[in-house]
Amino acid sequence: MSEATPKFKITIDGHTVEVDPGTTILNAARLLGGDSVPPAMCYYTSLKGSGGKCRTCLVEVSKGSEKDPRPMPKLVASCSTTVMDGMEIKNKSSQRVLDARSGVVEMLLINHPLDCPICDQAGECHLQDLAYEHGKSNTRYEFERRTFEKLDIGEYIKLHMTRCILCYRCVYTANQLTDKREHGVLKRGDAAEIGTFIENNLTNDFIGNVIDVCPVGALTDKTFRFRSRVWYTKPMDVHRDCPTCSGKAVAWMIGDEVARVTARKDQFGEVKEFICNDCRFHKKEKSDWTIEGPRHIDRTSVISANHYELEIPKHTPLLNKA
Amino acid sequence: MARKLLLEHAQVEGIHTYDVYRKNGGYKAVEKALKSMSPEDVVEEVKKSGLRGRGGAGFPTGMKWSFIAKPEGVPRHLLCNADESEPGTFKDRYLMEKIPHLLIEGMIVSSYALGCNSSYIYIRGEYMYVLQILERAIAEAYANGWLGKNIQGSGYDLDLHVSPGAGAYICGEETALIESLEGKRGNPRMKPPFPAVQGLWARPTVVNNVETIAAVVPIVNEGGDSYAAIGVGKSTGTKLISASGNINKPGVYEIELGVSVEEFIYSDQYCGGMKNGKRIKACVPGGSSVPILPHYLITKTAAGESRLMTYESLADGGFASGSMLGSGGFIVYDEDQCIVRNTWNFSRFYHHESCGQCSPCREGTGWMEKVLHRLEYGHGKMEDIDLLWDIQRQIEGNTICPLGDAAAWPVAAAIRHFREEFEWHVNEPKRCLETNYGLVKEKTFESVNA
């Protein structure tokens, strides 16, 4: 590869950015940031093969490329469509996109229990954010919702399938982080479910990461379940010498107590360095960790609400909702 | 008399055996191709023929073949899609059962054209008895030197195998078929990469329907131009039509593309007219996923022209007043049939067959089925009709694969052309359970759209 690979110049909602060939529309948008970024419920950068399924990241390509300026007839999944030089993309500036996205959110919610008030994921749930931004205030679904029994899949992981949106992230995680995948997607259509088929404890050293990649409250940490709303905890960047993983984590503190340990996520909610089960489930003493300092939390997040130096900004969406 | 290129010998006693097939001119296309044509020549003839994919999409076969990537040292594969599962379609089963060697001969010639040395026929699991017929015929072909190493001394090698599915309509979608052939769940893949670049086991792959591959045999035998001389415009050659519903003679017919819909329904050569002298109410001309046509748009287009059995004429008027040739699953409904019930039935099918991978199809197909069930059983509301319209619109075009569209179109077309029948189900909830709405009032496209 020569060093001077020509960059592709693309435009999203009128903002221009130059990216390497092979970049997806979504990743190009993430370089721009802000309102240019389509939501992504199933795509996960570090999980090979993920993406394309949830359809929330659909965007309109109003100009295919400099060479072939024809628009693409259908909306495309921005997470799995690569850019062309001169491509023009419409995200929030396209009514078609907003309509389609609102349609997808409605689909994702018709069988969702909407049990945010008792769900551990509330406050850091991508589906909650998505529904707030693109959802409708009422439901048109008048039939019984699909439910599943809650399952313990391993000593420390609770599977609440009723909340699952079948993003497949946890399956890719097990495929790629562990050598023997023991859970997967069973059945098909709207009966499809994440499961182990036989009663099976997921025991791999890194399996706890399925909790972090889950965009909703379908996979939760049993050592933290129902202990606290996430916004009552204080997230701290911490690390320790771990023989298994990088040991870089976030400790979610209640006073001096480590209520929960997770991996560190970036501004798009993605874990860059996965952590081991030992760090996640067993290191619950403050003395287990070296505290680096408060974790930066986006000021619009409800998690920022009770803490630190920040004033509560007026436009914090989830607070205004109440 | 219409020409038959595929089913000419279908009624010959013992044609499923090698000897009889060979006596009736079988394997001449292989001889001709291997002895006197280069692979490129075969591709050229197929391009000239104007042959279009017979599985439903109608994409030009020669062009599809020319897309296959040819990286050095990487094997390529030809896969035959024998997963025929589109409601209303049963032509491939008929062809494979009657003349298995025609498909095998087509596979050899097509594999040669594409430079494949190992090809597979993926057949739906329910056709296990047809799989047996094919395997017997393949064994005969091996025994007679038409498969295996150095076919007929040409230096060309080909292995051909049959592999079954196990009950999943979605595996008729080419990337789901590939997944299934790899021993996985039939979840369609994201495109790109297209199968022509990365298909079976990440190798360049072409997937063609049974009928498409069989049609390569007469094209090689008689030349692409001769094939292209049959038909109208871009609809060349012959097409197998599976006729079912309220007609006198359901069955598989080989038509020359361009025959009129009127002739197809009413002539004794084909459907033989409506059963029991009933009036025709509607027609689904290309398998369950294509839009249903009301009686006044079946034999004539909205412009008043005679509707022909071609890709273009059946689609004339777009979805407002047209439909599609699709897979050629031609279903005819008489005045006693209930459109709401039929639409519910189809939506149940798509709900059952959705793979569940992407959200609009996974959730939307089930929702449509539930709403349609409520309407059909007299518990519907007027808003349900608009709700259905919204749901299908939220699915269409927004899914990974065309199953979403296939689920949306029948619902959209039924509402578009038979809205008053849906309203009648809401307004007359008791009567709709006992009797059917009957024929839509004498109407024309103009009177509806005035």
Added chain:
Amino acid sequence: MTENQEIQFPEHLLKEVGRIISQFPEGKQKSALIRVLHIAQAHFGYLSTPVMDYVARLLHILPIEVYEVATFYSMYDTQPVGRVKLEVCRTGPCMIEGAETIVSYIEKKLGIKDGETTSDGIFTLKTVECLGACGYAPMLQAGEKFHEHLTEEKVDQLIEMYRNKPVANYMGLENNG
């Protein structure tokens, strides 16, 4: 089949499994999975967990890969079923031609509902989606055999026939009687 009995294909089926695996390139033996599950179902009656685990070992794949596939495709049974599955097509053209009447006739005759098995363990009734016999509707499939142009009389005959006669399964290699 008792719980403790070892799950093992007989010689002729192991040979058939070997033949199928050999149709695919080396290392791609997972491609044989769908067909091997058909064989397993024909031989063992249904795909119990031990059977699926056995198939996973035969093909050197993970058990979960087998469970995922076995639960995806509608032809596989992961729960016990009757010796004869009567699978009646209920889609579109078959419905027009009276599939529903055929289903209720069978339900009444055998005293079971869609999805149930008779108490003697012989018949399971199952409605299925389009089997590609639309022109010969209504129809049902029993084992590998298609029975078309059904009437109530024909259903009577079929039930009498299958009551005593095994169904041809997996290319006639297995008669699960």
